[in-house]
Amino acid sequence: MPTEDSLFSRRDIMRLSALLTASGALPFLNARAARAQDPDEPVRIGYLPITDATPLLVAHGKGFFEAEGLAVEKPVMFRGWSQIVEAFLAGQVNVVHLLSPITVWARYGSRIPAKVVAWNHTSGSALTAANDIDTIADLGGKTVAIPYWYSIHNVVLQRLLRENGLKIVTTGTPAADEVALSLMSPADMVPALAAGQIAGYIVAEPFNAAAEINGIGKVLRFTGDVWKDHACCLVFMQEQDLAQRPEWSQKVVDAMVKAQLWTRDNRAETAQLLSSANPQKYTPHSPEILARVLTPSDADTQGYVASGAIRHPDWKDKRIDFQPYPFPSYTEELVRMLKDTEVAGERGFLSDLDPAFAATDLVDDSFVRKALERVGGLPAFGLPEGWTRSEVVQA
Secondary structure (H helix, E strand, O other): OHHHHHHHHHHHHHHHHHOOOOHHHHHHHHHHOOOOOOOOOEEEEEEOOHHEEEEEEEEHHHHHHHHHHOOOOEEEEEHHHHHHHHHHHHHHOOOOEEEEEHHHHHHHOOOOOOOEEEEEOOOOOEOOOOOOOOHHHHHHEEEEOOOOOHHHHHHHHHHHHHOOOOOEEEOOOOOOOOOEEEOOOHHHHHHHHOOOOOOEEEEEHHHHHHHOOOOOEEEEEEHHHHHHOEEEEEEEEEEEHHHHHHHHHHHHHHHHHHHHHHHHHHHHHHHHHOOOOOOOOOOOOOOOOOOOOOOOHHHHHHHHHHHHOOOOOOOOOOOOOOOOOOOOHHHHHHHHHHHHOOHHHOOHHHHHHHHHHHHHHHOHHHHHHHHHHHOOOOHHHHHOOOOOOOOOOOO
């Protein structure tokens, strides 16, 4: 029987598909336009209870927003991406983290006047499979769950399947050389894997760690080991705030960048801060599960190399890492890969979307550049100087 969460997930998927069109978004954009703009409006964060939200939650929990002189309300936890997009469109929240493909659909499908201002994190996702599955090829003839069509998870998974000679199907029983993709709420993925309803799933942490700790499944491949240092969730803000409240917007980004630096140096404390054991109850996850993501042991890493979950140990990719700069090459590669990825719903705009144009039009990096310069630049995050890089994708 489907759980309440899975029923909600199906409704959420349908609603998000509608919101990511111009006609579906228009009523909420009109509602926002009708509201009087308060120049002293506080920071209102919308988030999902996944590790992708870490910098925004740390910035709140450790007082980084207040340290910048900003008023901030307690972050609002949503159960689905359609809820968070709807609240953002209507102006109920003004700083959100969104899956990177959702931002593409939001700007060019919904025509939302908003921009990516920073990356929230890098890596932080994995393909988890049942314990009797050892390779990607073993997924042939089986079903794998994804959280959304508009996700980096779907993009990376389809790349992995194609590279291993497997085709993607969305209906019917898959043949031996096919894999059926099923949309599923992350909260339902672990029990579905345990029940044998699916052979695997690809999703953000800590749901992969939850399967490991509970002995339900194993990590087959980390997404950061396929696309080196890829972004997953991005910080999205309204153009109106960026243009009319630039000082406020700069302080928001400054606080988030400082939160990322703090998180890199305080991973164990971050696991506690985000956990259900913290009075703020930012997420329902245990400290143990979150620590598996944020502070993996050397033995864990060696085990992943031995199993093939990590095939590029020389990349030194962390299970989840944090750096805020939105490299243009990533946005360009994302758009190119989306053109080759099966995605349900309206996608006509993709064929005409120029990757180089999207890298400058979808993203406003002016605030994060200033924020980085104030904390020592990219080297403060262990990166070389310069605002460019080359994307590395090796399935």
